[in-house]
Amino acid sequence: MVDFAAIEKKWQDLWEKEGVFQASVKKNKKKFFLTVPYPYTSGPLHIGHGRSYTIGDILARYYRMLGYNVLFPMAAHVSGTPVASISKRIEEGDKKTIQLYREYVSLYEKDPEKVKEILESFKEPENVANFFAERIKNDLKLLGCSIDWRRFFRTNERYYNRFVEWQFKKLNSKGLLKQGSYPILYCLSCENAVGEDDIKGGDEIKASVMELQLIKFELEEEEGTYLVASTLRAETIFGVTNLWVNPKDELVKIQIESEKWLVSEASLTKLEKQGRDFKVLEKVQARGLIGKYVKSPIEGRKLLILPADFVDPDFGTGVVYSVPSHAPYDWVALREFRENKIYEEYGIPEDEVLDIAPISLIRVPNFGEHPAIEICEKMGVRSQKETEKLEEATQTLYREEYYNGVLKEICGQFAGMKVAEAKEEVFKFLEQRGLATKMYEVSALEKPVRCRCGGKVIVAVLKDQWFLDYKRKEWKELARRC
Ligand SMILES: [Zn+2]
Incomplete structure (x- = not known):
């Protein structure tokens, strides 16, 4: 019987040691950059993540083989509201949430005392995000994704926030943002606009x-x-x-x-x-x-x-x-x-x-x-x-x-x-x-529509919100050319 796990470990260790996926400036090589939406830090990865990141990984490896200098970075998406609501529910002693997170933590930690301790620490949202960010990083390494891990970050880091601010200012200076009052999907618990990713089963129920x-x-x-x-x-x-x-x-x-x-x-x-x-x-x-x-x-x-x-x-x-x-x-x-x-x-x-x-x-x-x-x-x-x-x-x-x-x-x-x-x-x-x-x-194809936090989703009209003007023709053209 071939010991696949041993072979896998041998190569993954070597990749890490030699830094084969680290992308540095190479003036004589063509560049290729790709990014797959970063995973949320409100829970462990699931099978769907395995699929998405494998697709990205195949592309990255393919372009490397074509001789490109490939940059494939990764981050942990510290999604504020879902993480905060998990902490709140654990704090309130919500049995279902506690049981679910006990199962999640037990995937990584076998000692029941330790699990209890970690769960206790989850009353603080930052601990939830940190715990899963580290596990996610490790799991993606075990999957063998050819990521440059030196560049790993969390989306709540200050410099990343500044980058997002810069992005919005840039878009605004190009006239691609507009302000208005439009109906949007809205979670009554988070008191926030919600998109497909924030909705339970969002990609299936098409709210x-x-x-x-x-x-x-x-x-x-x-x-x-x-x-x-x-x-x-x-x-x-x-x-x-x-x-x-x-x-x-x-x-x-x-x-x-x-x-x-x-x-x-x-x-x-x-x-x-x-x-x-x-x-x-x-x-x-x-x-x-x-x-x-x-x-x-x-x-x-x-x-x-x-x-x-x-x-x-x-x-x-x-x-x-x-x-x-x-x-x-x-x-x-x-x-x-x-x-x-x-x-x-x-x-x-x-x-x-x-x-x-x-x-x-x-x-x-x-x-x-x-x-x-x-x-x-x-x-x-x-x-x-x-x-x-x-x-x-x-x-x-x-x-x-x-x-x-x-x-x-x-x-x-x-x-x-x-x-x-x-x-x-x-x-x-x-x-x-x-x-x-x-x-x-x-x-929606299925009702009721719930936010990941468990809150009810309705339609709200928020006054003077900022929207990306996706309908703009030139912008669409530009995206197609990319
Ligand atoms: Zn919510």
């Missing part, structure tokens, strides 16, 4: 900022008070038949400028962080609103407020308007409401419920009068609980209608317009009349 259209429905018996519904499809307002609230939810009445809004409690933090100024007036049980009426914003039609379990209080305002002709969720919820005689529980007269008829407002090829009903029947969707099928039905229909749909006569001045255009045009029409506004929500 991004989504714009929601909020439409106001005035309560019939309370002038100036609105149930504010969120949607992605303002153009469907012409087909609204009722509103949905989750009967288990508690809504909050807020004073916002001269209006009173009813929205879910979960939406308040988002509205606040998105720059809305409001005052909380009182809590209102969603259940108590069921069976009451609101007015549709354009035609002033009377619409019932009904219960639906699919309404997520943590999405948008937690209030949804129903367009059963074009939205599979709405159709299924309406049918369940009728078939299971749920209206009896709320004392809503049967004839009023049976009066609710789907209103068709979009003409779309390959579908008849009520596309949502058709697609639900075709896919055999019968319950709001069949979320996977409902998501698929919704996506399919949305795509069809967005690209190929045209608004019908019932949409008044918007009749004949393509859905893709009408979505914004109808919204603008409502907005100009004070009947609609915007809000931002997190869009």
Whole structure:
């Protein structure tokens, strides 16, 4: 049996002794510099790191073989907020975090007393960063990465900070920075903007900022008070038949400028962080609103407020308007409401419920009068609980209608317009009349979206933040030439 470990050690020791990966100035040689994003110091390396750094290493070795003078440096990314939150949780005695870090430290230290001591020291963030920075360096050496270790540093070192400052000043002097207020992903615990790397499973769940259209429905018996519904499809307002609230939810009445809004409690933090100024007036049980009426914003039609379990209080305002002709969720919820005689529980007269008829407002090829009903029947969707099928039905229909749909006569001045255009045009029409506004929500393949620190990620609009103007053409060109 070949002793690979011994062979590996022999060569790695020799590389180190001879300094074969140390890049010094050699005037007669062509230069090649590469860098792979430095690993975080909030934990040990994982298999994905092995892959990334091996790719970098292959490139470095390849160019050396081509005769280049290759510089491959490495650093430890001392990511402030994640490291600080680990210390905080260990300090607070959070069992899960302590167990996780006991496992991490035990990868390197076998003596349980020593492990305990190290864990204790982790209450100080710097110790977490230092511990893992050293282990990471050693692990990359064991991987055989051809790095010039003389240049190893941590990103919290003063001279590196100065380098980053210099970089920003340089970019600014070239006009590549701009200041503004834009919606960004934001961690409520760190109170900071978060990017893909800061989000748990960020590269898989693809979190991004989504714009929601909020439409106001005035309560019939309370002038100036609105149930504010969120949607992605303002153009469907012409087909609204009722509103949905989750009967288990508690809504909050807020004073916002001269209006009173009813929205879910979960939406308040988002509205606040998105720059809305409001005052909380009182809590209102969603259940108590069921069976009451609101007015549709354009035609002033009377619409019932009904219960639906699919309404997520943590999405948008937690209030949804129903367009059963074009939205599979709405159709299924309406049918369940009728078939299971749920209206009896709320004392809503049967004839009023049976009066609710789907209103068709979009003409779309390959579908008849009520596309949502058709697609639900075709896919055999019968319950709001069949979320996977409902998501698929919704996506399919949305795509069809967005690209190929045209608004019908019932949409008044918007009749004949393509859905893709009408979505914004109808919204603008409502907005100009004070009947609609915007809000931002997190869009992701999997929810809830969490920061690495465990905090909840929402969308915030921070005032006058600095942004890199990545859209600039010349800059993109320059990057391509590099
Ligand atoms: Zn966080």
